[in-house]
Amino acid sequence: MATEAQDWLSNLIRDFVLTSPLNSLRREPDEKAWDEPLVGFSSGADPLYKDFKDAVGEDHWTPLEAFSLKFPGTVVRPENLTVISWILPHRQTTKDDTSKENFYPSLRWVQARFPGEEFNNSLRRYVVEELNKKGILSVVPLHLPEWSWGKSVKYVYSSKWSERHAAYASGLGTFGLCDGLITNKGKAHRAGSVIANIAVPATARPYADHRAYCLFFFDKSCTACGKRCPVGAVTEKGHDKLKCWDHAGGTCARYVKENFGFDGYGCGLCQTGVPCASGIPRKILQHLEKAQAG
Ligand code: SF4
Numbered sequence: 001m002a003t004e005a006q007d008w009l010s011n012l013i014r015d016f017v018l019t020s021p022l023n024s025l026r027r028e029p030d031e032k033a034w035d036e037p038l039v040g041f042s043s044g045a046d047p048l049y050k051d052f053k054d055a056v057g058e059d060h061w062t063p064l065e066a067f068s069l070k071f072p073g074t075v076v077r078p079e080n081l082t083v084i085s086w087i088l089p090h091r092q093t094t095k096d097d098t099s100k101e102n103f104y105p106s107l108r109w110v111q112a113r114f115p116g117e118e119f120n121n122s123l124r125r126y127v128v129e130e131l132n133k134k135g136i137l138s139v140v141p142l143h144l145p146e147w148s149w150g151k152s153v154k155y156v157y158s159s160k161w162s163e164r165h166a167a168y169a170s171g172l173g174t175f176g177l178c179d180g181l182i183t184n185k186g187k188a189h190r191a192g193s194v195i196a197n198i199a200v201p202a203t204a205r206p207y208a209d210h211r212a213y214c215l216f217f218f219d220k221s222c223t224a225c226g227k228r229c230p231v232g233a234v235t236e237k238g239h240d241k242l243k244c245w246d247h248a249g250g251t252c253a254r255y256v257k258e259n260f261g262f263d264g265y266g267c268g269l270c271q272t273g274v275p276c277a278s279g280i281p282r283k284i285l286q287h288l289e290k291a292q293a294g
Pocket residue numbers: 175176177178213214215216217222223224225226274275276281
């Protein structure tokens with residue numbers, strides 16, 4: 001059963017997404033960028049955050065490290081920190097448009113990234129402001145001046161804080177073959193998080209491993225995201241981040257400038273027109289239901 005703090009924060013985030021005029025693709029006529037969000041919580045003391053750091057490297061932050069960068073004079077125990085994580089699902093029109101493409105992104109997809117991510121930033125700031133009104137200190141890890149992403153020997157690219165990993169720790173989904181996070185509302189989304197000095201009960205993680213919702217890792221019955229990728233960046237060996245970024249951040253950025261007339265990038269083909277685009281694949285849901293009943 002949800003607690004008062006879980007309800008308060010979930011409603012705060014959901015109402016902002018549903019009612020804020022900033023949730024906009026800035027098209028004529030206006031259209032929302034994002035559907036109703038998913039919200040989850042994980043403890044600052046969750047051992048997963050230490051596991052992420054061990055896997056990625058010394059530069060990757062635990063919740064306590066990120067919080068302490070913002071509030072160096074505040075002594076806080078990790079168990080009194082909560083990572084508030086959310087998923088902003090793409091709208092069906094954006095997914096429909098993008099699923100028709102076979103090389104470049106759709107205009108709606110890029111608009112959901114630019115200016116859609118500006119809305120995600122507004123939501124991050126809004127959550128901090130509302131917590132602040134109640135005297136609760138909090139930080140947006142991605143807004144810390146020390147946050148960066150860059151080359152990694154082990155993972156090609158890595159960052160000091162990962163929104164998708166925070167969402168995984170907060171019970172919101174697991175990773176697919178293409179590295180996207182498959183949630184109850186699918187893999188076509190953006191994620192956000194805030195770390196707050198409040199002990200909110202963690203959301204249960206209804207999965208035993210980080211690949212539980214992907215059909216490829218379930219029974220090898222799907223490689224649809226690989227088939228959708230126009231540059232062969234997703235294979236049975238996984239996601240080639242270099243090839244992906246070369247396309248999404250290079251070729252597609254040039255296409256966006258020339259054809260849509262603004263600076264932006266993105267691809268999204270592997271997140272649309274696939275069985276996990278809008279939810280956990282049916283076969284896996286049936287398996288989970290059977291396991292629960294049995
Ligand atoms: S499209 Fe298929 S293989 Fe790719 S992440 Fe989704 S379920 Fe996994």
